[in-house]
Amino acid sequence: xxxxxxGLSRRFDNAQALRDIALQVDGGEFVALLGPSGSGKTTLLxxxxxLDFPDQGEVRIDGQDMAQVxxxxxxxxxxxxxxxxxxxMTVFENVAFGLRVxxxxxxxxxxxIAARVRRLLERMQIAELERRLPEQISGGQRQxxxxxxxxxxxxxxxxxxxxxxxxxxxxxxxLRHWLRALHVELGLTSLFVTHDQDEAMELADxxxxxxxxxxxxFDTPARILDQPxxxxxxxxxxxxxxxxxxLTSQELxxxxxxxxxxxxxxxxxxxxxGAGQGPAEAFVxxxxxxxxxxxxxxxxxxxxxxxxxxxxxxxxxxxxIEAEIPPGLLEPGETCQLDPLTARVFLADxxxxxx
Amino acid sequence: xxxxxxxxxxxxxxxVLCVLALVLLGLFLVLPLAAVFTEALRRGWGPVWxxxxxxxxxxxxxxxxxxxxxxxxxxxxxxxxxxWCIAKFxxxxxxxxxxxxxxxxxxxxxxxxxVWVLLFGAHGWFGPWLQAHDLQIVFALxxxxxxxxxxxxxxxxxxxxxxxxxxxxxxxxxxxTLGASGWQTFFRVTLPxxxxxxxxxxxxxxxRAMGEFGAVSVVSxxxxxxxxxxxxxxxxxxxxxxxxxxxxxxxxxALLALVTLAAKALLERGGPRGSLAA
Numbered sequence: 001x002x003x004x005x006x007g008l009s010r011r012f013d014n015a016q017a018l019r020d021i022a023l024q025v026d027g028g029e030f031v032a033l034l035g036p037s038g039s040g041k042t043t044l045l046x047x048x049x050x051l052d053f054p055d056q057g058e059v060r061i062d063g064q065d066m067a068q069v070x071x072x073x074x075x076x077x078x079x080x081x082x083x084x085x086x087x088x089m090t091v092f093e094n095v096a097f098g099l100r101v102x103x104x105x106x107x108x109x110x111x112x113i114a115a116r117v118r119r120l121l122e123r124m125q126i127a128e129l130e131r132r133l134p135e136q137i138s139g140g141q142r143q144x145x146x147x148x149x150x151x152x153x154x155x156x157x158x159x160x161x162x163x164x165x166x167x168x169x170x171x172x173x174x175l176r177h178w179l180r181a182l183h184v185e186l187g188l189t190s191l192f193v194t195h196d197q198d199e200a201m202e203l204a205d206x207x208x209x210x211x212x213x214x215x216x217x218f219d220t221p222a223r224i225l226d227q228p229x230x231x232x233x234x235x236x237x238x239x240x241x242x243x244x245x246x247l248t249s250q251e252l253x254x255x256x257x258x259x260x261x262x263x264x265x266x267x268x269x270x271x272x273x274g275a276g277q278g279p280a281e282a283f284v285x286x287x288x289x290x291x292x293x294x295x296x297x298x299x300x301x302x303x304x305x306x307x308x309x310x311x312x313x314x315x316x317x318x319x320x321i322e323a324e325i326p327p328g329l330l331e332p333g334e335t336c337q338l339d340p341l342t343a344r345v346f347l348a349d350x351x352x353x354x355x
Numbered sequence: 356x357x358x359x360x361x362x363x364x365x366x367x368x369x370x371v372l373c374v375l376a377l378v379l380l381g382l383f384l385v386l387p388l389a390a391v392f393t394e395a396l397r398r399g400w401g402p403v404w405x406x407x408x409x410x411x412x413x414x415x416x417x418x419x420x421x422x423x424x425x426x427x428x429x430x431x432x433x434x435x436x437x438x439w440c441i442a443k444f445x446x447x448x449x450x451x452x453x454x455x456x457x458x459x460x461x462x463x464x465x466x467x468x469x470v471w472v473l474l475f476g477a478h479g480w481f482g483p484w485l486q487a488h489d490l491q492i493v494f495a496l497x498x499x500x501x502x503x504x505x506x507x508x509x510x511x512x513x514x515x516x517x518x519x520x521x522x523x524x525x526x527x528x529x530x531x532t533l534g535a536s537g538w539q540t541f542f543r544v545t546l547p548x549x550x551x552x553x554x555x556x557x558x559x560x561x562x563r564a565m566g567e568f569g570a571v572s573v574v575s576x577x578x579x580x581x582x583x584x585x586x587x588x589x590x591x592x593x594x595x596x597x598x599x600x601x602x603x604x605x606x607x608x609a610l611l612a613l614v615t616l617a618a619k620a621l622l623e624r625g626g627p628r629g630s631l632a633a
Contacts, residue, residue: 049532050531050532051528051531051532070531071528071531071532072531072532072533072534072535072536073534074532075534076532077532078528078529078532080525080528080529082525084525084526084528084529085526085529086526086529086530086543086544086547086548087526087548088547088548088550089547097530097533097535097543098533098534098535100543101530101533101534101535101536101539101543102534149529149533150532150533152533153533153534
């Protein structure tokens, strides 16, 4: 199975939901569509499923353009955010639905339907729920039923809309690993929508970061973290704080804050390597600071222990800066010299980069 | 000591409110109903039986059942279709359609009858054409059915729309991704999910179809034994001072309505919890 999107656009009454989307997913990949709400990720997923149709562009599945083919002819599994289970059917009947509605010629005999449903329920570890109604089982169990129902049609592609969005944190962690293992074991090609960067980074082989209807970067989690394509990605991914600055031929100057300029050699990002100059955005992550006790530009406001390190909040001029410091280094109220070790810079007029 | 509920009213206020509600209920609902039955049975079962076995009464009963038997299925199909359109699709004119569905609730039943006379009566828009083809609509069964259809149209749709809107479209979308056709989706997913509300709407529609007076009165022509439904028959008997006969037929009509309501109540109890949002 391979999936290729070309020049996909979708406009709603007063909003451009998708702009010129291009994406290539290989068979067996687990891909996350990551973005803030309103970035178009769910619209994109619905277009892939055939629940919505693009104004322009191609949706090629195994080389064949499916953009205008309705959902029921696509054989693409879809797990809805709130599962959308059939309320009046038992778990068993929910999972069997996709087999029962097949035209008579291709419908498996009843015994085979039952065997396949039971096999799936066992695989989902919910065999004992067969006779329950959706309202009689928990959220995590409902999600497994929804997944089993989608897998029953042996989909070419599995789509999941915020698969963990409606679950509490405890259940969510467990299901994540389980879903990842299932994806590998069944040899699925899957795309899922999420607004949770941890979820995307942890689960996906590649992550498509979306902003305002565009895919701004499509890359492995590691490369997105190391080399964000633009200021939006840098700000959205990782615990980075944004600063306004100016890039000169020599260094990055932080505007309006008593922070030392950073020499160009220490900067990250394409803008640092090029020769460009001018207004810029700079992103510094919490672990990319160095605090030196003594008189200086910063006062420690508060500190909170977090796994061997201390998450500290400093007042620097008019701004509050979050930084990690070693335990015992400073007490709240004490001053220090706070310096960035590095920063990712993007010139302010950088046009959208398309991953 | 039991904890005080957060919204507790003073005891006297609760008692006053309950008594008030019961008195009003008794005065305006139970008392008239009881009066109908007692008046009918004032001289025992004999005259009641006589009134009900009168050929004109039998014709009225048959006509009423026939009109309901046509109007209720038609409005069930129309109501489901209307509710489906409004709840599951966005289209221009959706708000207008919703308002139109409620129109029969807001116009006087007399007008609901009069429109058919204006359209199909001898001096109506289509009157000459109908006469030329020897078709009778007004003052005949088709007119009675049309008037009843118009008056009872909102019941099924209005019961279904809130429920279908609340349920949303995702179950139907899920069915589509699983390969179901439109019909399969409707009969296997949509219809079962609304079945209890649908039954309740159908029963309400039926109660009104049998009981409608105003609209039917305008298009009936009051031909005894031919175009008189039960409500019209009751009025004629009453105007002729045949009180026992009038109340006997009225009691039967009230009984039909009560049976319908009892069936509805039973179904609501039997249906799954929360399935009757309307």
